[in-house]
Amino acid sequence: APDSTPSAYSTTTLVSGSHIVHNDSQSENGPYTPQIAMAVSINTAYADLWHRVGGTAVANIAQEFGVNTDAACITASCPGNPHGMKDEAGVALGQASLSVLEQASMLATIDNGGVYHSAHVVASIGHNTQNSAPPIPIKVTNYPVFSPDPTANKNLASQVQYAMSKDDAPYGTAPGAGMSNGQEIIAKTGTTDSAQSAFFIGAIPSQTLAVALFTNEQGSEMGKAHQTLGLLGGLSSGGMGGTWPASIWHTYAENMFVPLGIEPFPTPVFTGQTWNQVPPNLRDVGKKPKKHDHGGPDGGRGGDQGGNPTPWPTFSCDPQVVTCTTGTGGGG
Numbered sequence: 001a002p003d004s005t006p007s008a009y010s011t012t013t014l015v016s017g018s019h020i021v022h023n024d025s026q027s028e029n030g031p032y033t034p035q036i037a038m039a040v041s042i043n044t045a046y047a048d049l050w051h052r053v054g055g056t057a058v059a060n061i062a063q064e065f066g067v068n069t070d071a072a073c074i075t076a077s078c079p080g081n082p083h084g085m086k087d088e089a090g091v092a093l094g095q096a097s098l099s100v101l102e103q104a105s106m107l108a109t110i111d112n113g114g115v116y117h118s119a120h121v122v123a124s125i126g127h128n129t130q131n132s133a134p135p136i137p138i139k140v141t142n143y144p145v146f147s148p149d150p151t152a153n154k155n156l157a158s159q160v161q162y163a164m165s166k167d168d169a170p171y172g173t174a175p176g177a178g179m180s181n182g183q184e185i186i187a188k189t190g191t192t193d194s195a196q197s198a199f200f201i202g203a204i205p206s207q208t209l210a211v212a213l214f215t216n217e218q219g220s221e222m223g224k225a226h227q228t229l230g231l232l233g234g235l236s237s238g239g240m241g242g243t244w245p246a247s248i249w250h251t252y253a254e255n256m257f258v259p260l261g262i263e264p265f266p267t268p269v270f271t272g273q274t275w276n277q278v279p280p281n282l283r284d285v286g287k288k289p290k291k292h293d294h295g296g297p298d299g300g301r302g303g304d305q306g307g308n309p310t311p312w313p314t315f316s317c318d319p320q321v322v323t324c325t326t327g328t329g330g331g332g
Contacts, residue, residue, distance in 0.1 A: 006052045009279060010044070021047040021089055031278045039166035041173050041189065043093055048277050050092035059086045064145045065106040066116060072096040094190055103190075103201050104210035109145055110164070111186065111203040113266070114157030117142045155269035161186050162268035167202075174200060174242040177250045183262045185253075189246060195228040195239030200246040202253070205263045209252060211245040 012020060023029055023043050037045030050058055059074050070076035074085050074096050085091050098106075101119055109116040118141045146156035164186035168178035173189040183204055190199030196218055201210040215227035232238030276283070 006054060007275075009277060010048055010051070019089055021093070031282070034163045035166055036171075038163050038188065039169055039172040041191075046092040047089045050089060052275065055086040055088070055091065058091060061145070064116065065102075065109055066118065067098060067102050067106070069096075072098055072102075094192070100199075100210050100212045103199060103212070104208060107186075107188075107201045107203050107210065108208040110157055110160050111205065111208050112157075114144055114146045114153040114160075115142055116145050152271070154266070155271055158266045158268040159270060161265050164188055165265070172242075173240075174202075174246040177202060177242070177246040177253075179204075179250070179253050179258060181258050181262055183257065184265055186265065187246075187249075189241030191240045191242075194226065195230045196226055198229055198239055198241040198243070198245050200241045200249045202246075202249050204253075204257050204260070205265055206260065207257055209249055211249045211252075213245055 014020065021043050028040070028042055029044070032040070032042055032045050034045070034049070036042075059069050062072075062074065063069050067074075072085075073081060074091060076084050078084070085096055088095070090096075101121070105116070105119050118139075120138050120140055144150065144153040147153040165184060166172055167174050167187040167189060168185060169175065174187060177185070177187060177200065179185065185202050185204055187200065187202035190197075190201075190212075192198070197212060197214045199210065199212045201208075203209065213229060213232075215229060217227045229239030229244075230236075232244060235243060237243045
């Protein structure tokens with residue numbers, strides 16, 4: 001059901017109808033900024049943000065981005081889920097099925113300063129020998145996604161661009177996707193817990209590209225085993241979005257995007273209010289160590305390989321448990 005206390009701190013205590021979201025490993029627990037959480041693909045951070053805004057808001061913004069939320073089983077029933085996924089935390093981790101076109105259109109909207117353009121798909125190309133057939137008009141609709149005010153819309157889009165700008169960092173889930181000319185990219189990997197599909201979506205300011213791999217047998221039939229992308233190409237991480245999809249994206253970008261030269265993304269304009277899920281007594285962060293690539297295995301529907309590049313704060317409780325009491329000691 002819709003959450004009536006969106007600002008409440010996350011908890012590991014089960015209540016009626018609730019579900020505990022875990023990270024791929026306990027080493028990934030702890031505080032993150034949205035930018036680093038995006039780069040490292042932290043399940044609990046996405047769930048916290050979903051919890052804060054609510055399932056209806058997430059479904060609505062997905063629709064604005066061109067997602068068919070009924071077909072994706074977010075706002076309509078589907079096999080095994082008669083009520084849809086709108087109020088399920090798994091939506092924050094990618095459990096809804098989006099097409100490659102929807103993924104590409106979504107990133108193109110963010111890349112284009114928050115202005116959505118409907119996709120135009122070329123079904124076939126032929127040669128008209130009669131020169132009599134009338135031209136087929138291209139019907140493209142466009143509108144601002146984040147705000148009807150053009151300036152506010154662009155500013156909000158710049159914040160999302162900023163949040164997506166570190167996926168190719170050494171600690172991110174696609175450290176090899178970066179371009180050789182130093183062009184900044186915005187990107188995100190996608191890896192399913194059963195390794196049946198893998199995504200990498202990435203963009204430079206003028207171009208957006210989505211790459212996806214799927215197994216041929218998804219195992220939807222009762223009792224039928226599904227194929228996986230695990231060990232694809234002989235790699236233990238072969239089924240992850242940061243491996244083959246990111247590599248394919250990088251190869252294309254080197255050939256097609258590098259010749260375009262370097263273009264900076266807009267400087268992010270931050271608006272709104274600060275929201276911090278870390279209890280006040282746990283916000284004392286010690287001296288920052290040098291960043292390292294704490295790689296780890298993928299195990300969650302929304303998770304990818306990667307670890308926590310941020311320093312651990314000074315905890316007054318067990319650092320392996322995210323939820324702690326607000327007193328001076330004791331566990332949560």
